[in-house]
Amino acid sequence: MSEDAIKIEGKKKKSLFIDKVREILPDGGNLNMCITCGACASGCPATGLENMDPRKFLRMAALGLDEEITSTPWVWMCTGCQRCIYVCPMKINIPELVYYARQSWPREERPKGILGSCDMALRNDSCSAMGASPDDFQFVVEDVLEEYREAQPEFKDMEAPIDKAGAEFFLNQNSREPVTEPDEMVPLWKILHTVGVDWTYGSKGWGGENYCMFLADDEAWEHVTRTALNKADELGCKIFLNTE
Amino acid sequence: MKTVMNSHNESQSNNKVLVIGGGLGGIRTALDLAEAGRNVVLVEKDFSIGGLMTQLDRTFPTNNCDLCTISPYLSESVRQLPIEFLSMTRVTEVEGEAGDFTVTLNTAPRYIDLDKCTACGDCYNKFPECVRFTPGLDHRAPTCMRYPHATPQAFSVDMAKCNDIQQVVDICPAGAIVPDDKGTTQQISCGAIVLATGAGIFDPSGLDNFGYKNQPDVVTSLEYERILSASGPTHGYLLRPSDNEKPKKIAWIQCIGSRGMQKGASSYCSSACCMFALKEAIVTKERFGEDIETTIFFMDMRTFGKDYECYLERAKNEFGIRLVRCRPHSVIQRPGSNVLSISFAPFDRSELVTEEFDIVVLSTGFKVAEDVKKLAQDMGIELNEHNFAKTSNFQPVSTSRPGIYVCGMFESPKDIPETLIQGSAAACMASSNMPAPEKAPASEEDFPPEKDVTGQPPRIGVFICDCGNNIGGVIDVEELAEYAGNLSDVAVSKSVGQGCTQESMKEIQDLIVSEDLNRVVIGGTSPRTEELKFQDLLRRAGLNPYLLEIANIRDQVAWVHGDNPENALKKAKSLIQMAVCAVKKNRPLIEQTLPMNKDVLVVGGGVSGMSSALALADQGFKVFLVEKEDKLGGFAKNLRKTLEGEDVAGALGEMIEKTQTHENIEVITGANLVDHTGKTGMFRTGIQIGPEKSYRQIDHGATILATGTQPNRPAEYLLDQHEAVMTQADAGIFIEDSPEKVKALENIVMIQCVGSRCPDNPNCSRICCQAAVKNALHILDINPDAQIFVLYRDMRTYGFQEDYYRKAREKGVIFIRYEVDAPPNVEASGDKVNVTFVDPILNRPLMVTADKLLLSTGFKVDQKATERLARIFKLPRTHDGYFLEEHVKLRPIDLPVPGCFVAGTAHSPRLIRESIAQAQAAASRVQTILAKDVIHLSPVVAQVDGDKCAACLVCVRACPFNVPYINADGYSEIDPAKCHGCGICAAECPAKAIQLMKFEDDQIMAKLEGLFERKVA
Amino acid sequence: MENFEPIIVAFCCQYCPYTAADTAGTQRLCYPANLKIIRVPCAGKVDAMHILKAFEKGADGVVVAACLEGDCHFETGNIKAARRVSYIKKLMEEIGVEGERLEMVMLSAGMGDRFAEMATEVTEKIRKLGPSPINLNTSSQKQEAC
Amino acid sequence: MTFSVLAGLKKFNIDHKCEVKSIYEYYAKWIREGKLKVNSDWNKDLKLKFTVQDPCQIIRKSYGDPIAEDLRFVVKSIVGEENFIDMTPNRSNNFCCGGGGGFLQSGYVDARRAYGKIKADQILATGADYCIAACHNCHAQIHDLAEVNDHAWQTVHLWTMICLSLGILGPNEREYLGDDLKEVNVFHPETAL
């Protein structure tokens, strides 16, 4: 934190970062209602990281220190868990401010891991952060299903349908299992089978994770969500079931 | 003038006021009206009156328990004053308009006849589950144990829990149980109605992050008060609810249910929580252990009342109360332990500090209870968005419906002194709807002429009550009466059963007359509650009321020696013997009376002075309004608008015009007070008028001091040295008069607490925060692009002002805190000023080039002027120069000199609305005195025997109220009107020249004789 | 002297201690019957003469009960009473009567149980001290009175 | 990701026919309806202590306390009420574990673990042997926290425990079980690889 005084003079700079965000959020996200009470900072696990806390972040935005708040890595350390809104007397939406601070980073300078995962998800219609294509997914599911039907005869007529039209539940599936730990998918299938649930995966949009939202890339996030929902609607499913 | 019996016949409806709510505000209104000659119906939905205050342990700022100051209030309010008190009663319907209302009242069945019940408690002891006196000891229940002497002093039966009412009927010795009590619905007509319904407490169980619901050691402030209170469930021992251990660390969390927009909170500030949290912390350290660590988590410390800032400083420096400026996120209880841990972010660094506590007190704010909201809506009263009664700045206690007034919490959240001020103000406004009061309530005429007993040998009547089994169950009253019978000079000695019922009183009265008795001894309950009743009995029997002695053989013998009846009887005999010996020495005392001059002198022609004058003049009192300037208006002259946008200038103009043309007000401007003598009802004040100082004397019966205070103009931050720097008042005029200049402004800085809360003006000036917010909003209305910075120490926008503070933030005003030891720095820079300060959150310096710098300079006392006035009226002042009232909490308008009252900023800095309320209150207090044609002086006063007095000045020095003085004849003189009857001078006088009436030395010696007579004889 | 029943005079200020005694009654607390309460407007009204005369007439113990510091209805009554009590204690020592027979207590109106506790403690203490030396050999041995 | 779907639908106002739900609700429904005959006898003598993480995205940010109650009902049914200890604070006021918001992929490993210290302390305070993390981000993060806290607890998926309590958990589906549960209630042990 440089010690030279922050100078404020002349006409108020109009397009402050905080003003832009206030225009986007419903009733301005109450962003300038802060009474600096510290409730958010008192309950935020990210307080202290990068010598930053939610109150200080909002304060810097309010005082127009735009370049500082759009460059601090702290924005990647706020998970958006909303524990600050939960107790803020003024219901100030700091996580959204952080989201748009993330968005103000040039896309390629954003953390490699998140950028990579989001681009992977955009690579094919699976929207899987590990890039598994619908066919790979189908292959793994069918392969594991076959193996378990044999090994555990009680589940010989267990199903793990993909694109089953008219199914009641449309399930998404985190990419980690199909890609690295296929066996971990089985317990869920067994449960669904035991209950006799009419469910299906979607060949498209089955990826449960959403790194595009973490990347604060709106189009990508919209694309991933729209792909999944369209698929669910296309299959005529009634419930979009998150297994997270 | 027909003397009106004080019964409540219907035809006199327009002289009757209905007061809804028996809390402190309601009681004050009822008392003021009754003492001013009005009939009052006081309605309370609970079993007994007293409301919230009776559950508090100690109250700020006096920190004493006030039980003894409040219980006389409560019993006084039911004594002979024309107050009809209806407990367990609700208002169901109100029709009619000002001057002629018809109200339907519904009284829930108490199943006990109030006239018969003597609160002996037999039914309570036998059937505790269904007979109510103390609604429960669970400190979580907000209405737990109230206080030992409830009014009405009676029980009630909870029919739901009672399986056989007949058993209860049989138990009651007074036959007071009414099994088929259906409750009553009645209609009364009245001239005005006062809503004193008080406020409900916010229920924090919705705040899961503070864990109130499942962590017993997280308590609300009312529950903590009950834990502290000697009459509370833990009998005054501070114990942790979960395991009854002594706590070592206690935390308070402020603004629970206030200043918030979610989880059921209200957006306004509840005004009193900061003070009662500080008080609870101080009392915890003071009475329960210096070693207990007390921490208060707060957002802004709002101690804006009179001397409240000094109270805060004492809390910090003298008692070591730790204040942490942070609102904690959660109160977390580790599994398996009952330690509560709180983590908070210190103001100046990004770090999480976690500390552990034994008890966490949630300072819960106030809300309008549902039933009160419904009642107000049924009565057609307009409510504001928080469901409080809507009032205006210039009519602070009048609701939207003419003839219906409001006082206390239901008008807005406030502390007890403000509640009492509004209580009196509502009384004044209520009586403005009615013709002038007729004759004062019943006084001596109804009693037969007093028998002259001088010189007669004593003929004593001893009457022993058995008070059901209260006394009879432990002491053999017949043997006691028989023993008393053969004491010397006892003519009649009889046991009279239930002494305080109508029949027994009649029996005693007849015996006094038939047996020509000239002394009476009553063996009964505590004189604290019974003395007045029996004194009236003696008057009715034609005997001077002070020829009476009461032996307390119930509360102090039978009730406490039930385990040893034999000793109890012996002790009762001793007490009766002591009373008999003492009563021989009692002399008839006459209550001195003075003729009453009914004119009023109001000093000070500002908003407060004019409001008092108008209120009194409308009631037909002649008012002399003395103002030292040559125009009326006072400080309000340089205000244009209030925070709520009401036009001050217009209303002030109207008020000045009305005052100058009112036929009952004589306005004397350019006048200075020079001398003041006399006592209540007979004051004489000398004034000098105009440049030629022509002297004139005014005779009057009461005085209201509304001399206001001075706007402060400290030479700080280049004030009066740079044209860009001005005070908030100047800014108010600047914004109104030159909006186009405002349009050109780019950056504006405001600095709060300039010249207030500092060593030479230690208290808060209360009005500057709202002035800053008002001006900020005004500027932004005209020029939305202006950037405004407000540098503050604590934003004290209490009550509904908090909504305006939020609006200011919403519109982009940035509020930045500064520490008192690191104030902002201001330097001229051409026609602008550079203001440098440090933002504590970023810990970085900022420099704003401001077109205008607005300083919130507040008030400061003109020491020379008030010191001169204080000397003329012999009035004490607080250390920073304001007039000191008689009791900071319970008598905020009366001054220690009887007949003198204070209103407006002469009492302490306050808003226009609060000044007008206090002015109307002072008018009401004046009416309580001037309603009577004569003033009764209490007979219990000290009298000096001139011959014995050695003029040694001991009494002059000892008297706490410096009443005695050495007169022209060289001996000490004590003015009966001023003597408070404490008797300290009598005890200290080395020449035994002073005797306190009713407690003379020979009476006390006689008691000692009586006690040890058998031994020495 | 186990069956000795001392007579103790208690001067109680009418505001707080007398109310505390009533509160003890309302709470039905038991305490020994040796205490005889005399009501005075303020503890500051209890004259040194009253205390001495009480002992001279045969009291075995005297209690002066005042409000808590700061609570006095007349501001300084309780402080003056405390000063007077300690002066009289010294005078009693000179006379040869134990100073602890005279006791100063401070109570608030709600302290019903504290009043009962105090009454019991004072009675026990005086009982241990035995009858006042002045009563010991006056004419008739004081027959058992309480 | 529940929140990302719900928030995405609103933010980009995507019209959709199906209703977005979380599976906890259905686990609870199925157990209550008896369709899933879970029982906790396996843990009667083992007395392994379990705690559960309340995922911010699903509880505080989406469905709130009701879903947290469902989650607890499910966990208590499978491990036995007496073996369940709640972290404090919990439900909608729970601390975030540090897995969400892309923190896992952000590369700020030390910051993430510092962020997660509060969560680790919470788990240690319960003294639980197992922490059920029913959301992938939480699972990854808490699993990593276990590692840096010398394996003080095991981190396990919810479906694994459900199958274990149904007795249908095969030998190769026990990736995240500790040694104390590796051999318990094994379904088709012979098929172990």
Next chain:
Amino acid sequence: MITAERKPLEELIEYVRPYDRILLVGCNECVTVCAAGGRKEVGLLASALKMAFAKEGKTIDIKELTLERQCDPEYIEELVPHIEDVDAVMSMACGCGVQEIAKRFKNIPVFPAVNTKFMGASEQQGIWAERCQGCGDCLLGLTGGICPIARCSKHLMNGPCGGSTNGKCEISPDVDCVWQLIWDRLKALGMEDRYEEIIPAKDWRTAGGGGPRKIIREDLAE
């Protein structure tokens, strides 16, 4: 005023032990003001004496009376009706009172109850301090109104002794050195030069050195 302090009780007990009927006489002037011998103190002493003797099983009868003054014969006359039925008189007045009673009633013993102390003023309620020793030749005019004789332990008349440290007397830190007070006073009055003027040796005859003194006003005395 003349100040006095009650004698220890044992001494008084010994005085009255041989007598059964005592007349205890208070004085309503100086000793009342300094709370030593007023009507209240008479009552207290009477009660104390009665209790002290009651302790030894001896009952003693004490008549209590308080005269307006005991240093004028006419007031002493008021004792005449009471003298026959008492065996001894104890006066609570200053030394003058005791001697006047002794002079008037030849054949009845008179005992003092108080020790007469000094002529003084009340510093505050309950505290009296010595101001004058009646030296008969007042030099207050030279010292700005503060008396070195009454208030200096060594009665020095020309400046402080060596023991005066930061304004306090060597005998005790709470006793002011009078010459410090005098100097401050003279400085305040701007009369510092007075300080150097030597005050000549004092003629102590006026202080009683030449025998007991009398004041005679021929216009009044017969």
